[in-house]
Each structure stands twice: as C-alpha cells, then as structure tokens.
Amino acid sequence: MKPNIQQKISIKNRRASFDYSLIEKYTAGIVLLGTEIKAIREGKASLVDSFCYFRNNELYVRNLNISIYTEGNLYNHEPTRERKLLLNKQEITKLQKKLLDKGLTLIPTLLFTSDSGYAKLEIALAKGKKLFDKRDDMKAKDIDRDLKRKFNN
Numbered sequence: 001m002k003p004n005i006q007q008k009i010s011i012k013n014r015r016a017s018f019d020y021s022l023i024e025k026y027t028a029g030i031v032l033l034g035t036e037i038k039a040i041r042e043g044k045a046s047l048v049d050s051f052c053y054f055r056n057n058e059l060y061v062r063n064l065n066i067s068i069y070t071e072g073n074l075y076n077h078e079p080t081r082e083r084k085l086l087l088n089k090q091e092i093t094k095l096q097k098k099l100l101d102k103g104l105t106l107i108p109t110l111l112f113t114s115d116s117g118y119a120k121l122e123i124a125l126a127k128g129k130k131l132f133d134k135r136d137d138m139k140a141k142d143i144d145r146d147l148k149r150k151f152n153n
Contacts (some may be wrong), residue, residue: 009040009119011111013047018134020107020126026095028059029086030111030121035072036083040119042069045111052085052106052123054096059085061108061121085121095125103127 016022032040039045044067052061062082069076087095098104110122129137 009043009111009113011040011043011045011047013050013107013109015048016107016109016124016126018129018137020105020124020128021133022109022124022126023104024098024125025109026087026091026123026125028121028123030061030119031084031086032066032119033077035069035075035077036066037119038072039066039069039077040111041113044069047108047111050108052108054092054099057092057096059087059092059095059106061085061123064108064111064121085123098125 046065046067048065050061050064052059054060060082063080064083065080066077067079095106099106104125104127106123107126108121109124112120112122114120
C-alpha cells in the first residue's frame with residue numbers, strides 16, 4: 001500500500017558544496033522510526049554538521065537532526081541519533097576502498113522523499129577545500145553573476 005504523498009520534500013545541505021569539493025554522489029535509503037518520517041514530511045530536518053561513517057561494514061549517518069514530531073508524545077525519537085543507511089554491497093565496498101585515500105569523507109548533501117514516499121539520503125564522496133579554494137569559487141560565482149547581469153540588461 002503506497003502512502004498518500006501530497007508534496008515532495010527536499011532538504012539540502014548548502015554548506016556541503018562550499019566546504020567540500022564533491023567527487024561522487026550516491027543515493028541511499030535510510031532506516032527511520034515512524035515519528036521521524038512524519039517530521040521529515042513536515043520539513044523539520046537539518047543536514048548541517050552531519051557526516052557518514054562505517055561500523056562493522058555498515059554505513060551510518062550521525063548528527064542528522066530530525067526535529068521532534070509535535071504529535072509524537074511518548075513515542076517520540078531522539079533528534080540526533082545515528083541512523084543506518086541502506087546501500088547495496090558493491091557500493092559499500094567501493095566506498096570503503098575510496099575512503100582509504102587521504103582527505104576523503106562521506107557527507108550527506110540532500111534528504112528527500114521518493115515517488116513511493118520513502119525517505120532517501122543523497123551522500124557524496126568529498127574532499128575538503130582549503131581557504132584559497134573557497135575564495136576561488138566565490139570569485140568565479142561573482143564573475144558569472146556579473147556576466148549574467150550584463151547580458152540580461
């Protein structure tokens with residue numbers, strides 16, 4: 001039985017593309033409790049400061065803040081608990097091998113609901129940017145914005 005979904009939910013981690021250069025993206029399912037999916041459908045989640053890590057050959061996300069569901073009373077969830085991510089075995093082994101490289105990490109970039117109503121988490125294999133890299137990106141964005149203004153007028 002498919003749930004009745006009125007709207008698509010899409011919560012972005014805007015700091016991710018500023019602080020990291022994103023190399024490769026994956027879409028993973030996420031194991032949630034009932035009150036967590038209800039809070040996500042209300043749009044009450046934040047990906048800021050969240051990260052992914054491996055434990056016992058399984059992928060988990062930590063510091064993914066899903067706010068408490070207001071109607072959840074006694075059966076509510078802990079907002080920042082660690083949650084298991086669902087990927088197939090080939091993707092997990094591929095990511096584990098790539099994470100052995102120095103400076104690479106896994107960060108969540110997008111939390112969304114699929115067409116069937118399930119919550120999905122887009123994670124990215126990323127490398128941290130230095131301060132001068134961030135400045136170069138800001139400079140390029142400013143130049144692009146100025147060019148668009150010039151040609152639109």
